[in-house]
Amino acid sequence: MTLDLALFLVLALVAVATAIGMLLSQNAVYSALFLVLNFTTVAIFYLLLGAPFIAMSQITVYAGAIMVLFLFVIMLLGADALPKTQVLPWQRPLAIFLAVILAAEGTYLLVTKARPTGNILQPEVTVNTMDNLREMGIVLFNQYLLPFEVTSILLLVAMVGAITLNRREKRERKS
Amino acid sequence: MISVPVNYYIILSAILFTIGVTGVLIRRNALIIFMSIELMLNASNLAIVAFSSAIKSFSGQIFVFFVIAVAAAEVAVGLALIVEIFKSKRSIDVDQMSSLKG
Numbered sequence: 254m255t256l257d258l259a260l261f262l263v264l265a266l267v268a269v270a271t272a273i274g275m276l277l278s279q280n281a282v283y284s285a286l287f288l289v290l291n292f293t294t295v296a297i298f299y300l301l302l303g304a305p306f307i308a309m310s311q312i313t314v315y316a317g318a319i320m321v322l323f324l325f326v327i328m329l330l331g332a333d334a335l336p337k338t339q340v341l342p343w344q345r346p347l348a349i350f351l352a353v354i355l356a357a358e359g360t361y362l363l364v365t366k367a368r369p370t371g372n373i374l375q376p377e378v379t380v381n382t383m384d385n386l387r388e389m390g391i392v393l394f395n396q397y398l399l400p401f402e403v404t405s406i407l408l409l410v411a412m413v414g415a416i417t418l419n420r421r422e423k424r425e426r427k428s
Numbered sequence: 429m430i431s432v433p434v435n436y437y438i439i440l441s442a443i444l445f446t447i448g449v450t451g452v453l454i455r456r457n458a459l460i461i462f463m464s465i466e467l468m469l470n471a472s473n474l475a476i477v478a479f480s481s482a483i484k485s486f487s488g489q490i491f492v493f494f495v496i497a498v499a500a501a502e503v504a505v506g507l508a509l510i511v512e513i514f515k516s517k518r519s520i521d522v523d524q525m526s527s528l529k530g
Contacts, residue, residue, distance in 0.1 A: 411501030415508040
């Protein structure tokens with residue numbers, strides 16, 4: 254109970270801090286990277302809430318596709334040139350130190366919590382991933398089949414729209 | 429299933445949504461405004477998943493799935509528009525997009 258609450262509070266702190274960092278950062282690249290961290294934190298919240306499929310969608314679609322698109326456009330526009338990088342002198346030793354601690358922690362957990370058969374111990378309140386996925390698939394393809402198909406058409410329209418927006422400009426330049 | 433009260437998730441979602449609204453209001457860079465909108469979408473998604481988990485229903489999660497798909501479509505078109513605006517105006521400052529002003 255208390256552990257869950259502590260985990261929630263730490264993650265909430267990270268989420269709010271990264272959101273404010275996105276808001277206040279003067280450089281658009283930093284804003285985008287803060288937002289990636291925020292999306293990842295929200296994905297962990299989804300895992301805590303027992304929605305692993307949504308969590309994975311969040312990471313692949315939001316943190317993966319959408320933010321890469323954002324970074325791509327930021328670089329394309331070139332409006333925010335990165336300022337002279339100031340290398341903090343203590344940054345690299347600290348990073349190595351923390352990485353070593355993380356690796357030791359992970360190894361310790363794997364060694365101590367693994368069963369003799371090699372399986373990781375399941376937590377007491379477990380979320381059965383396959384059940385969640387199967388249930389979602391059944392609901393999605395029975396109850397929500399029409400919205401699902403409409404979504405595919407929407408994505409197609411968006412793709413055509415994005416391509417058309419950029420093609421027209423080329424034609425105008427040629428003529 | 430939830431050991432953290434659902435209220436906490438709703439409060440967090442409200443805080444994130446407010447930060448997104450603030451971003452839309454105070455920033456003038458169109459890309460940052462767009463990112464703030466994404467943050468607001470995420471905050472509402474978090475609230476939906478929290479409620480759906482509280483009432484133990486899958487419908488909320490499926491709704492969030494649709495929201496994510498629509499957000500992807502929105503970002504593709506929106507960024508294409510921003511690139512177009514940048515090509516014609518050489519700027520993405522929303523204060524300078526005032527061609528229709530009388």
